[in-house]
Amino acid sequence: MKLAKAGLSERGYKMDTKQRILDEALTLFSEKGYANVFVADIAARVGIKAPSLYKHYKNKQAIFDAIIEEMNRRFVQEAGSLQISGTDASVDAEIYKQISEEQLIDLGKNLFLYFLHDDYTRRFRKMLTIEQFHDKKLADAYMKQYVDDPLSYQGMLLGMMSAAGILQTDNVEIMTLHFYAPIYMLLTVCDREPKREKEALKTLEAHIREFNRLYGRKSG
């Protein structure tokens, strides 16, 4: 009965159709937008016919909603996943006295590449971009995940580096903006034109070196 659902994982030989629907739907929504995706498209990708979808979800909107829910779950998990070379942010602030330019570059590249390449994140960001109007909550989610949270998180890191004397500024907020805004902008470029990724990475590196020169200790 109910056990069957939970019990599936003990085999795992046939990945949950219900989950595959979400996955394929997200891909399509992120490419064409909700209104331009037909339930038949989703079904086809999953390898079933449209009416069969309704065995898993009440209707098209329910698929969309399930994606949003899943997002919220993942966001919570991954909140702390952006680190400096594997070093967790919660670690003692002493570590920030050691950070070199190369590590700063790593930080920026990691952030950029994670956002750009993580499959779920990428599709989700595109969907949020396209579907902002569909639900004000989506615009909020976008803003939080790609503006406010990064600024706050990066601000914390850079603030510590400033406190440690590695960076010099009397306005951490603006310094953080200077660090992150170019990353953000390059991200929106690559989302639209993946071909420009290589160029963007070079620009990113040059940006961070210059950032370090501008804000770094004068002897750096």
Place this chain on the structure above:
Amino acid sequence: MKLAKAGLSERGYKMDTKQRILDEALTLFSEKGYANVFVADIAARVGIKAPSLYKHYKNKQAIFDAIIEEMNRRFVQEAGSLQISGTDASVDAEIYKQISEEQLIDLGKNLFLYFLHDDYTRRFRKMLTIEQFHDKKLADAYMKQYVDDPLSYQGMLLGMMSAAGILQTDNVEIMTLHFYAPIYMLLTVCDREPKREKEALKTLEAHIREFNRLYGRKSG
């Protein structure tokens, strides 16, 4: 006959329905996206019934296409409209030796406020954001208007200022990125949450002052 169309402008007492359709359609498309706007919605705003729209445009897509065409026309015109306090960019480079921090702030604010408030530009930018997938040309148009062109134009100005010794850098491209990326990011914030405009303007000013401190002559 054909004269009637051209002759209308001599009166002008009744703004062209054909034009009003484009205007209202752009507003709606920018808020909800093409697929979520019904021709009946557009008609209602214009003050007519849906079938009457077809006296002016072949179909819904033709309305969309006409908007794009109109955009292209305007883009060409307005290409040079971003100036430093009314000073045209084509003017002798000597002028750039005079530019002060306040004028730099003006430049940034003008750019920002023009993009943010110009009615047509604003609606169009939102539509491009939402409808990127509808037509690859739209993604390209967005990229050109909000990334490449500003970087190129601002880069020219800042490059001259650098040549004039007002700014110091060995990489104008990155300096331009540092100048513009925060403006771009603040713009995407305000598009989604107009309430944050005031905060954004303060941030913008702080950004440019810091920019000037970082790149300006040391005696500045």
Place this chain on the structure above:
DNA sequence: CTTGACGGCTAATTCAAATTAGCCTATAAT
């Protein structure tokens, strides 16, 4: 003063896409 095209309206019509009905098979618990 009459004609034709411009632009509006109401009432169909079309059409595509979502959803439902109803059937069928395999599997898994009893």
Place this chain on the structure above:
DNA sequence: ATTATAGGCTAATTTGAATTAGCCGTCAAG
């Protein structure tokens, strides 16, 4: 073995929005 359920399919059905048909008043040109 029996049977209930999960999950798939085909063939309707519904729905709703775009578009077309066809009518009408106005106004400007002849």
